[in-house]
Amino acid sequence: MNARAIESELDWVLVLAPFRKDADYVAAFLREQKVGVKTAKAGDDLIPHLALSPGLIAITHEALNPEVVARIAEHLAVQPDWSEVPIIILLERAAPIGKIRDQLERAWPGSRLLFHTRPISPLELVNAVHSNLLVRLRQRQVRDSIERERELRLELNHRVKNILASVTSIFQMTRRGADTVENLANDFTGRLQALSNVHSAVFEAGGEDVSLSEVVQLTISPYNHNGASRIKANGPEITVSREAGTTIALCLHELITNAIKYGALSVHDGTVDVSWSIIRQDRADFTLNWIESGGPTVREPSRQGYGTRYVRAALGSLFGTPPDITFAPDGFRCSAQAPLSRITPQRQQ
Template sequence: MNGVFIESELDWVLILAPFRKDADYIMALLGEQKVEVKAGRTDDDVTHLLSLSPGVIIIAHEALNPSVLASIGEHLASQPDWSEVPILILLERAAPISRIRSRLERSWPGARLLFHIRPIARLELMNSIQSNLLVRLRQRQVRNAIERERELRLELNHRIKNILASVSSIFRMTRRGATTVDELAGDFTGRLQALSSVHTAVFEANGEDVSLSSMVELTVSPYNSKGLNRIRARGPNISISRDAATTIALCLHELITNAIKYGALSQDDGVVDIVWAVSEENEPVVSLQWTEAGGPDVVEPTRQGYGTRYIRSALASVFGSVPEIAFAPSGFRCSVAGPLSRLSTK
């Protein structure tokens, strides 16, 4: 087996021409055009080279023996729907073209066959090869588009299922804590807004990662209206996964809701600080703190409500450690820390 290998955007060409000098001539011609080409001299060569999926096959009349016909037939039959391998047949002028065509069409039903009479002009041969290489390029582009569309549809289906599962969980969580229909509607709408904010941030980030700063800003911005900045957020710009962002956003909304009802945000002068940081130890560790000030005196509840249980469980699942929750007299606090690798997709 002889060959010339030159990297190209186009497919490579397989030449089956055991006699004369057709193979050498075409290999030299394609080498000048920087097209990869391989020549099969024996039946074993043909079987091996077909397994490497050539883009175009050039075969001389004298190479059309039963073994080659069978090997190429099996190769063509195994092609996916998008693939139609062009086959250029080089014939002698005195060859019975009609009979050969009929024979090949029976052996290779539906094949893309192109016949050339030898001697063939250099320009004619090159134009035929190049045009069929471009056909293969377009076929691959169609294949890539089909595969990408399939991936997008699977991804869309997966995301829709996740969103619906999140909405269902939010509703169950809200229903357990609501005492009136109006309270249910208000809390449920707010939690959906928190979820929507995260998906907005993910969409704008154009990927599976989202900026923690953007996610927090989108979550708290509805509560900082009319020039008031009662929820102050600060921290380094780090990227976290979509799932981690969704969970943190829902926990923040739960904390905000609680602060509005009972904590710092229930008073005109009350404020909340949301601070996160990354410490460099053996591995980067992310810490997140929620601190309230300026609200009414805090009294630790006699029993743990569903919201508190959710925050403990949800943040523990993201950070890998149970958050510390303190009902300090000066203001409610919640802090949690964990490896950055748990929050990131990288």
């Protein structure tokens, strides 16, 4: 952190000096050194000043009357755990420092006491002020780190709960559609891998959104190997929310699974085209298409399997309307359309 950045973050100083224009003298000198200052003199009500939370208090020996000591004690008593307010006490040379220190340590347990005798050179005073304002800055940085760590723990807990809920849901749906233990294991593993791929992509992207192209490529790449590209993907670069990316990946996985079992990917020459586009008219609409070709003649099943039910429900929930699923003789097709705003991160809307 450079000097200018530190200076902009430093707290201000409250000067309590009732006599001999000491408050004006100290304040004027500190302002020359670009330090923020407020002063309080004899008879001033300290409560409004302390309510503004000064980063450091500089107080002369003459200001240490019972009322001032009590007001500062009340202020220190409500400080958070991270806060240890620096207080510079400017004493007369003949003052009983030991006795005063003992009294103030008992009265102000939540403070950082520093004693200087007068006369004090301007350089010594400004060094003491600056060094303790830096201490105060470090205290605030520690506070910010603790709060950020707490936020991260809460966010991690939230994400883990969401992931576990997703895994539980995937297992229950897979179990209902499985006819053997082996099929259950294979299908469940594949769906977890699809879920894992999206979470990896989001993590690497460093945020709550991810490239749709990356989601699609991660999902289809295990099925395009040895130089063959039986599943082709094409569409504009677009950033989608983590929820949208996860849903689309899981739906693509289900469509791929069905194509391997019954559709275009069940034969050597069959192919699949995955495409998406953005249509801009009165509003921006997003369209996602899955088209199979070169596979066996398609016949509409007498009842919907798990994959079809999941795709219909998941895309319907994400897009707001169910997808158009067609069992065309020359190839299975699935098309879904929705306002672009339903799948993009909130800040882009």
